[in-house]
Amino acid sequence: MARHWADFQYEIYLNGMTGAVPRLPTDLTRLEELTEQRLGPGPVGYVAGSAGDGSTARANRAALERRRIVPRMLRDVQERDLSVEVLGRALPAPLALAPVGVLSIMHPEAESAAARAAAAQGVPFILSSASSTPIERVAEVMGDAERWFQLYWSKDLEVTRSFLGRAKSGGFSVLVVTLDTPLLAWRPRDLDQAYLPFLHGVGTANYFTDPAFRAGLAKPVHEDPNAAVMRFVGLFADPGKTWPDLAFLRENWDGPIVLKGVLHPDDARLAADAGMDGVVVSNHGGRQVAGSIAAADALPGVVRAVGDRLAVLFDSGVRTGADVFKALALGARAVLLGRPYAYGLGLDGQAGVEHVIRCLLAEFDLTLALSGHAGPATVGPADLVEDPA
Ligand SMILES: Cc1cc2nc3c(=O)[nH]c(=O)nc-3n(C[C@H](O)[C@H](O)[C@H](O)COP(=O)(O)O)c2cc1C
Ligand SMILES: O=C(O)C(=O)c1ccccc1
Numbered sequence: 001m002a003r004h005w006a007d008f009q010y011e012i013y014l015n016g017m018t019g020a021v022p023r024l025p026t027d028l029t030r031l032e033e034l035t036e037q038r039l040g041p042g043p044v045g046y047v048a049g050s051a052g053d054g055s056t057a058r059a060n061r062a063a064l065e066r067r068r069i070v071p072r073m074l075r076d077v078q079e080r081d082l083s084v085e086v087l088g089r090a091l092p093a094p095l096a097l098a099p100v101g102v103l104s105i106m107h108p109e110a111e112s113a114a115a116r117a118a119a120a121q122g123v124p125f126i127l128s129s130a131s132s133t134p135i136e137r138v139a140e141v142m143g144d145a146e147r148w149f150q151l152y153w154s155k156d157l158e159v160t161r162s163f164l165g166r167a168k169s170g171g172f173s174v175l176v177v178t179l180d181t182p183l184l185a186w187r188p189r190d191l192d193q194a195y196l197p198f199l200h201g202v203g204t205a206n207y208f209t210d211p212a213f214r215a216g217l218a219k220p221v222h223e224d225p226n227a228a229v230m231r232f233v234g235l236f237a238d239p240g241k242t243w244p245d246l247a248f249l250r251e252n253w254d255g256p257i258v259l260k261g262v263l264h265p266d267d268a269r270l271a272a273d274a275g276m277d278g279v280v281v282s283n284h285g286g287r288q289v290a291g292s293i294a295a296a297d298a299l300p301g302v303v304r305a306v307g308d309r310l311a312v313l314f315d316s317g318v319r320t321g322a323d324v325f326k327a328l329a330l331g332a333r334a335v336l337l338g339r340p341y342a343y344g345l346g347l348d349g350q351a352g353v354e355h356v357i358r359c360l361l362a363e364f365d366l367t368l369a370l371s372g373h374a375g376p377a378t379v380g381p382a383d384l385v386e387d388p389a
Contacts, residue, residue, distance in 0.1 A: 002081035003092060006369065008362035024347055026359050029319050031343035039346055042195040043105040047342050049189035052290025060286055060317030063294035067326050067384045072372030081375045082365060086334050087174055087256040087277055087311050089146060092122040093361050094324065094334035094376055097341050097353075098315050099150035099176065099260075101130030104201040106346035112141050114345050117353035119145030121361075126150050126176055126336065129163060130198075130236065131206045139170030148174035150260070152181065153249075155238040162212035164252055173255045176280070177246075180261025182239035185288045198229045207232050246274040258313065261288075263298040265305035268312075278311035285316050285338050296330060300381075303331030321363025328376050329383045 012022055025031060036044045050057035082093040097118050103110040111133040118125035124146040127138050139147070149172035154160045167175070190196065202208050202225045213231070214221065221228045249257060256277035261284060262268050271279050281299045283292050295316035303312050314332035318324060319340060327335045337360065344352035373379055 001079070002083060004080060005082060005093065005358070005361040005365040006080075008358045009366075022355065024344065024352060024355050027320075028340045028356060028359055031340055031347065031356070035343040035346050039106070042193055043197070043346070045189040045193055046102075046105065046195060046197050047100075047339055047346075049187055050286040050290070051185040051187055051288055053188075054286065054290070056283055056288075056290055056292050056294070057286030057317070059292075059294035060283065060296065061319070063296035064317050064323045064326055066387045067296070067330070068387050069322060069325060069329075069367070069371050069383055070385055071370055072383075075372040075374075077369040077372060077374050079374060080365060080369055082361065082368070084334055084376050086313070087258070089124070089174075091124065091146070091334065093364070094328060094332075095357070095361060095364075096124040096126055096148070096313075096334060096336050097357075098336035098338040099126040099128035099178070100338055100342050101128040102132050102197045102200060102205070103342065103345060104132030104205070105197045106342055107349050109349055110201075110345075111138050113350040114341060114353050115145075115147070116141050117341075117345075117350045117357065119143060120350075121354055121357045122146075123357055124148055124174075127167075127172065128152075129206065132201050132204070134204070134206050134209050135163070135166045135170045135172070139172070142171070144171075147172050148176055148258075150176040150178055151249075152236045153177055153238055153241060155235040155240075156212065156216065158212040158215070159207075159210060159235065161252070162210055166210075168254070175249065175253045175255065175257045176260050177249060177257060178260045178284075180282070180284050180288045182237045182241070184233075186290070187287065196229070196233075198232055199225060202228060207236070243270050243274060246276065250275050256311075258311070262302060263293055263295070265301045268302045268306040268310065272306050272309040276310065278313060279306070280313040280315055280336060281332070282315045282336070296327065299327065299330045299332060307331055318360075321360055321365070321367045324360065324364040325367045325371065325379060326384060328379045329381060331381075 084094045111131045115125045126148045129152040149167035208221050258278035259271045260280035262279040314327045315336035341356045344356035
């Protein structure tokens with residue numbers, strides 16, 4: 001029998017009989033405020049912040065909130081199964097943890113704690129190229145759990161080759177290539193504090209321990225960490241890349257490749273034509289193009305364009321179980337979760353990330369059941385209306 005994620009609520013109430021209440025809020029929209037109170041302004045500003053005036057991040061939430069679910073009754077929702085097949089993988093629920101860089105600013109155990117949490121709950125972990133922890137150290141704590149690798153497609157071919165080889169050796173099976181960050185956007189919250197997180201734990205972070213990256217430095221990282229950070233900023237991405245360049249990745253990666261940060265239907269078609277396996281409809285959580293289309297508003301057009309050819313995933317603004325439901329109703333196969341798990345990590349390490357996953361999926365399970373669905377397969381556009389307000 002499939003796991004009933006909704007039972008988490010009774011676990012919480014049962015614990016309550018001995019006087020225990022959850023260590024973190026069960027409404028994940030409250031985590032940001034709590035993190036802000038507990039951690040310094042630099043790290044929280046970096047994670048919570050977004051591009052420009054923040055309008056895209058707000059639009060992401062508004063586009064999800066504007067869509068309302070129309071529940072159906074008497075449809076036998078006793079036995080529910082949240083599992084989905086994505087890119088040939090059986091996932092227990094339509095959820096993966098999004099790639100989030102430099103997690104050591106949130107917690108000393110950084111990506112290792114987040115990866116352990118994902119593995120414990122059976123949710124794929126997408127490791128960022130810009131992680132605070134080397135690929136191999138993360139692989140070590142994941143057993144045989146599902147893990148994907150996010151590539152920042154570097155200007156330096158040797159760095160890219162090195163990452164692809166190390167990710168493959170570490171058992172990372174899906175390559176997620178992020179397209180929407182050829183440059184870091186204008187981020188006033190970080191600029192006002194002159195805060196760049198990349199110096200944090202520089203000696204042990206993924207880039208800074210990579211042999212190909214180090215080979216290009218005039219001095220060892222510990223002797224001139226500022227120069228190492230400037231080399232990183234200069235080469236982690238490549239604004240010169242174009243669609244034909246994808247052939248290199250297709251030839252040098254055996255497994256599925258997913259392009260992250262696609263918003264236009266024509267770009268989704270180009271991804272399919274380039275032999276890619278999936279796209280993530282995402283505006284990077286509103287951190288790149290201030291003023292851009294909300295991710296949920298871009299989703300239906302991409303699904304119409306390539307839904308029969310590619311796995312269409314979604315992120316940017318997912319905070320509740322209802323948001324997961326709405327993304328699926330708009331045509332996504334699964335969603336990625338970003339900031340909320342970073343806050344969970346900052347507030348309570350591995351346990352905090354597990355709390356976030358369990359709350360989101362319990363709420364999603366209940367949303368499904370209460371809306372008349374026994375699983376993701378039957379969810380579709382007919383379940384939603386747009387709030388005229
Ligand atoms: C602090 C932070 C760091 C991020 N680092 C990366 C990264 O290294 N690679 C990447 O592809 N996306 C990165 N993202 C974007 C996320 O993968 C994801 O697209 C975004 O957080 C989703 O929006 P949400 O935070 O509203 O859930 C980062 C996001 C945040 C908040
Ligand atoms: O901050 C980000 O959103 C991001 O994607 C990033 C970019 C470079 C390094 C680490 C994270």
